[in-house]
Amino acid sequence: MIINEDFLNRLRRSFGLNLYEVKLWAAILSRGVSTAGELSDIADVPRSRTYDVLESLERKGFVIVKPEKPIKYMAIPPPEVLDRVHGKIRAELINNSERIIKLKDSEMMAELGNLHKQGIEPMQVTDFSGALKGRHNIYDQISYILKEARSSVDLVTSEEGLSRKIRMLKPLIERAVSRGVKIRVVAPSSNVELTEIMNSFGELVEFRNDTTLRGRFCIVDKIHVVFMLTDDEEVHPSYDMGFWVKSPYFAGTLNKMFDKTWGPELSPDAE
Known part of the structure; x- marks a missing residue:
């Protein structure tokens, strides 16, 4: 054969x-x-x-x-096989989802939470950082810190990156805005639709079209930073590289640099 x-x-x-x-x-x-x-x-x-x-x-x-x-x-017959495979995948997905939901309020999660809290105290500053390989891992980490955002999010990205973030992070951005989080975004954008979407989030989300700044990073609450080490126009998503660090010192310094790029007229500290 x-x-x-x-x-x-x-x-x-x-x-x-x-x-x-x-x-x-x-x-x-x-x-x-x-x-x-x-x-x-x-x-x-x-x-x-x-x-x-x-x-x-x-x-x-x-x-x-x-x-x-x-x-x-x-x-x-192949069509019947397809139906069977689809049915099994769907059943497994439902079962796995229900199992995870049940874990949320279980004793196991309480024990894991206690273990994590007990383990945090002896951690060093270097423990609050990590390399991120692959765009999906980068976005997972950005999603995580966005969920925890309480006051501010400053974001610099590319035009394609802006499109991806609107597509993948829109619900998280909306929830952050509902909590009163102020969000500033700098990106080059010739796409009118993307600009309109950014403006539709409301007064707490400010967007600036800047074609001179090349870089990709995200600062949350002046504590967390996720920054990318590669140009998304030149690297395959699987090989995109980023780095996450939890450091008020580094995040605060980077935030001041962002303020200078943003300009005094739109800086949150401007009179």
């Missing part, structure tokens, strides 16, 4: 199968009904592994076992 390797890899990613599983599934689909020995030869899968893999495919809802001698395996 000759099947394009790229096609097999796409099947693996889409259905969450390993290489042997996807090879045997493709073999069953091409035959309709077949024995384990025949499928092993067609799919080029070792016979010692074939039965285990076919059992796995049966549990996952990809094949049906026919109780004959010799045992035969029957293909399930």
Whole structure:
């Protein structure tokens, strides 16, 4: 059986199968009904592994076992397989979500909270910092400190970064505004729609279009800083690098630099 390797890899990613599983599934689909020995030869899968893999495919809802001698395996139509896989993923998602929700008020969380509080006291300043690899990890950390924001958020980003942040952080920005947090954003933007969205947040969110400043960082409450080490126009999202630090000294210094960029007429300390 000759099947394009790229096609097999796409099947693996889409259905969450390993290489042997996807090879045997493709073999069953091409035959309709077949024995384990025949499928092993067609799919080029070792016979010692074939039965285990076919059992796995049966549990996952990809094949049906026919109780004959010799045992035969029957293909399930792909649309039905898709429905089954979707149903299982949805059920697992619901179960996992319910389990996490139950943990929120559990004794385990209380114990973890106590453990964390007890462990904070001996920590050094250097313990409140960390490298962030990958844009998803960077945004997770920005989201975390935005949730904790109490007074101010100062943000410098690129035009593409502004678009991403509006898309990914809009609910958090709205909640921060509802808590009375003042937010200032500096970014180059030729997109009228993005500018209108920024202005729609209300008086507590101020936006300045600046094409001269190149950089990406976020200061929250003059305590937390997340700053990026790479240019988002030149790096793949998976290799984007950032750094988080909790340091009132560093955050305060960076905030003063931000104020100078922002200008005295819009500085929160201006008369």
